[in-house]
Amino acid sequence: MKITMASNKKPKPDFSKLGFGKYFTDHMMVMDYNDGEWGNIEIVPFDCMQMSPATNCLHYAQGIFEGAKAYKTPEGEITSFRLDENFARMNRSASRMCMPNFDVDKVMNGLVELLKFEKDWIPTNEGTSLYIRPTMIATDPMLGVHASHTYKFFIILSPVGAYYANGLKPTKILVEEKYVRASIGGTGEAKCMGNYAASLLASEIAISKGYDQVLWLDAAERKYAEEVGAMNMFFVIDDEVITPELVGSILPGITRKSAIELLRSEGYKVVERRISIDEIAKAYDEGRLKESFGTGTAAVVSPVGVIGYKGRDMIINNNEMGTITNELYTKLTDIQYGRRDDKFDWVIKIN
Ligand code: PLP
Numbered sequence: 254m255k256i257t258m259a260s261n262k263k264p265k266p267d268f269s270k271l272g273f274g275k276y277f278t279d280h281m282m283v284m285d286y287n288d289g290e291w292g293n294i295e296i297v298p299f300d301c302m303q304m305s306p307a308t309n310c311l312h313y314a315q316g317i318f319e320g321a322k323a324y325k326t327p328e329g330e331i332t333s334f335r336l337d338e339n340f341a342r343m344n345r346s347a348s349r350m351c352m353p354n355f356d357v358d359k360v361m362n363g364l365v366e367l368l369k370f371e372k373d374w375i376p377t378n379e380g381t382s383l384y385i386r387p388t389m390i391a392t393d394p395m396l397g398v399h400a401s402h403t404y405k406f407f408i409i410l411s412p413v414g415a416y417y418a419n420g421l422k423p424t425k426i427l428v429e430e431k432y433v434r435a436s437i438g439g440t441g442e443a444k445c446m447g448n449y450a451a452s453l454l455a456s457e458i459a460i461s462k463g464y465d466q467v468l469w470l471d472a473a474e475r476k477y478a479e480e481v482g483a484m485n486m487f488f489v490i491d492d493e494v495i496t497p498e499l500v501g502s503i504l505p506g507i508t509r510k511s512a513i514e515l516l517r518s519e520g521y522k523v524v525e526r527r528i529s530i531d532e533i534a535k536a537y538d539e540g541r542l543k544e545s546f547g548t549g550t551a552a553v554v555s556p557v558g559v560i561g562y563k564g565r566d567m568i569i570n571n572n573e574m575g576t577i578t579n580e581l582y583t584k585l586t587d588i589q590y591g592r593r594d595d596k597f598d599w600v601i602k603i604n
């Protein structure tokens with residue numbers, strides 16, 4: 254692996270005030286696809302990338318990405334969480350977007366080297382981690398709409414704190430009734446760039462109304478709860494934990510999958526099924542909607558305190574983090590940060 258060291262190392266930011274995705278480490282991993290195959294992995298200084306203004310991904314959004322995290326355990330070990338799942342999902346996204354698959358072991362080796370290199374950038378303050386952003390873009394400099402013949406794969410690293418500015422304070426979400434994020438047969442289950450651009454207008458409108466983000470409904474009937482901008486959703490009704498099933502328009506979250514496994518192993522009944530917004534509102538009216546939370550790599554486990562629907566706010570659990578949400582948050586982060594035995598074999602040791 255070719256490694257080019259950065260001539261100037263950047264000063265590290267204040268790890269107690271990181272926010273999300275604002276700072277980047279000194280190096281990145283790159284790999285190019287030409288003539289039908291991926292080339293060698295290189296580690297190079299983190300820098301701007303030169304490209305033609307006609308570059309395919311800039312016009313037609315043939316691009317995908319992933320989100321994962323690295324941690325430093327109390328013993329100083331560098332670890333990560335279920336990276337194999339991220340790279341498998343990235344290859345599925347690539348297939349959906351007509352992009353080439355890559356060798357997971359090869360990319361994993363490159364990432365391990367990059368993480369070892371940048372280990373001083375892994376923050377250890379409560380709730381912080383080193384966010385890993387693998388990205389693949391189409392690089393043909395041509396305006397015809399076509400699947401590119403050349404691609405760039407890169408991984409950048411960013412020390413992060415909580416994704417939401419309010420940390421673990423419950424979020425306020427608005428049910429989106431006009432716009433949709435994805436429909437069955439579309440690209441909703443791929444982690445592709447255009448999905449996020451398509452979601453911005455509804456998010457901005459929700460923010461202007463005092464909400465943090467939107468809860469998407471299914472595109473066909475505007476009836477079933479799907480997911481929130483950067484997280485999968487869970488609703489605790491009576492003694493059941495319900496999460497929308499993966500019907501094809503929802504991102505199959507790795508934190509979602511982990512939450513289901515973890516909660517089941519703790520004896521909770523977790524059901525994956527379609528759940529309509531009217532069923533959620535009815536359960537709320539009958540006092541049976543006990544908790545709601547979202548899961549995601551960036552969002553971790555985020556309590557939902559308010560769901561706005563048809564002009565009224567449903568205030569869940571007194572706008573406080575519920576017991577199941579809290580138990581899941583604690584047990585999952587204890588595994589991720591190496592404070593609890595990892596009986597699921599999710600943690601990957603880097604050094
Ligand atoms: N849904 C969307 C649209 C997302 O962007 C994310 C974040 O990756 C998630 C759900 C949660 O997925 P994961 O738990 O794999 O991070």
Ligand code: COI
Pocket residue numbers: 319320321483549550551552
């Ligand atoms: C993640 O949780 O890793 C995401 O990709 C969400 C986001 C910041 C778009």
